[in-house]
Amino acid sequence: MTETSFEPQMLESLVCPQTQGSLRYDAARQELISKAAHLAYPIRDGIPVMLIDEARRLDD
Numbered sequence: 788m789t790e791t792s793f794e795p796q797m798l799e800s801l802v803c804p805q806t807q808g809s810l811r812y813d814a815a816r817q818e819l820i821s822k823a824a825h826l827a828y829p830i831r832d833g834i835p836v837m838l839i840d841e842a843r844r845l846d847d
Contacts, residue, residue: 793830
């Protein structure tokens with residue numbers, strides 16, 4: 788019973804730490820996507836990890 792989920796309303800106050808741009812929530816991968824920076828920030832236990840060093844590079 789420790790299921791913790793990300794609250795999408797948090798997107799209103801979060802920005803990409805690298806570009807200060809908007810983020811998109813990817814529920815399937817539990818990530819916040821910054822298209823401008825080509826990075827995906829992980830969400831762990833319902834908490835976004837907004838560290839550039841922890842982000843996954845998007846190679847699309």
